[in-house]
Amino acid sequence: MLSNIFAFFLKISPGLKRAVWKKLYQYLAKKYPTAEWTYMNYGYEPNDQVAPIPLKAEEERDRYMIQLYHHVATAVDLTDKVVVEVGSGRGGGSSYIKRYLNPKTMTGIDYALNAIAFSNKQHSVTGLTFIHGDAENLPLPNASVDAVVNIESSHCYGSMKKFVGQVHRVLRPGGYFLFADLRPSEAIDELDTTFRAAGFQVLKKELISKEVVNAMEAIHEYKVAFFQSRVKGWLKKPLNNFLGVKGSNIHKLLDNGEMVYYHYVLQK
Numbered sequence: 154m155l156s157n158i159f160a161f162f163l164k165i166s167p168g169l170k171r172a173v174w175k176k177l178y179q180y181l182a183k184k185y186p187t188a189e190w191t192y193m194n195y196g197y198e199p200n201d202q203v204a205p206i207p208l209k210a211e212e213e214r215d216r217y218m219i220q221l222y223h224h225v226a227t228a229v230d231l232t233d234k235v236v237v238e239v240g241s242g243r244g245g246g247s248s249y250i251k252r253y254l255n256p257k258t259m260t261g262i263d264y265a266l267n268a269i270a271f272s273n274k275q276h277s278v279t280g281l282t283f284i285h286g287d288a289e290n291l292p293l294p295n296a297s298v299d300a301v302v303n304i305e306s307s308h309c310y311g312s313m314k315k316f317v318g319q320v321h322r323v324l325r326p327g328g329y330f331l332f333a334d335l336r337p338s339e340a341i342d343e344l345d346t347t348f349r350a351a352g353f354q355v356l357k358k359e360l361i362s363k364e365v366v367n368a369m370e371a372i373h374e375y376k377v378a379f380f381q382s383r384v385k386g387w388l389k390k391p392l393n394n395f396l397g398v399k400g401s402n403i404h405k406l407l408d409n410g411e412m413v414y415y416h417y418v419l420q421k
């Protein structure tokens with residue numbers, strides 16, 4: 154998630170940006186081992202009336218965040234595939250993919266050790282594991298993965314070029330890179346160049362800002378109630394921006410197009 158301090162992150166060095174985000178996600182996973190909080194993205198709600206994906210009753214509260222995972226991860230058939238999520242956060246998304254989309258194995262990777270400990274404790278599913286690792290130096294052999302999923306995490310990285318190179322290295326020939334994240338609108342050309350320069354073919358490039366804004370608005374009341382009652386002290390004030398609730402900077406910027414949220418389907 155981003156906040157109105159996005160401008161600050163654009164100005165500081167890549168190394169410092171990485172370190173600040175890492176500290177924040179480490180802190181959140183340690184300080185808030187809240188079992189019900191397993192997703193950390195802004196969500197997705199389609200513009201058109203479509204049949205809602207069937208979920209268990211207890212997963213309904215996470216519907217919009219799950220819909221983002223569903224939209225991105227169903228772009229290709231993951232059945233019986235070796236799938237890795239980079240930036241798996243609190244593990245809800247990797248768990249959803251393993252339980253609903255039937256990959257052979259699902260591995261979540263995150264550089265926040267506390268988030269990995271939380272995820273391994275929280276999501277006990279056969280064939281699902283969470284390991285500690287850095288997006289810019291993936292702890293995986295060459296050509297060992299069929300699909301890499303990456304949702305709302307890459308804006309934290311020091312070098313997008315290094316990350317995309319690592320994804321290309323670990324994918325088997327023909328493997329898929331399923332990507333979604335937000336950027337300032339003027340940064341998209343550079344993103345395209347980075348994907349192509351690493352050797353990826355762009356199968357799909359889809360602007361989903363509107364669908365993300367729909368979700369931010371639909372989930373507003375739940376998020377405010379859930380987080381404001383749990384979070385204390387200094388975090389309370391910046392929290393609304395971090396969460397992307399209605400009226401927050403990030404909600405406004407996505408709504409007016411200064412920031413854009415894209416989904417890419419890439420193939421090695």
Ligand SMILES: C[S@@+](CC[C@H](N)C(=O)[O-])C[C@H]1O[C@@H](n2cnc3c(N)ncnc32)[C@H](O)[C@@H]1O
Pocket residue numbers: 154174175178179191192193194239240241242243244245246262263264265268286287288289303304305306307309310311
């Ligand atoms: C906004 S959260 C999204 C988490 C998850 N994808 C979701 O949608 O719920 C971003 C995640 O990326 C992780 N992350 C940031 N930089 C990373 C890096 N260099 N390597 C691995 N994980 C990283 C953070 O620790 C955090 O868990």
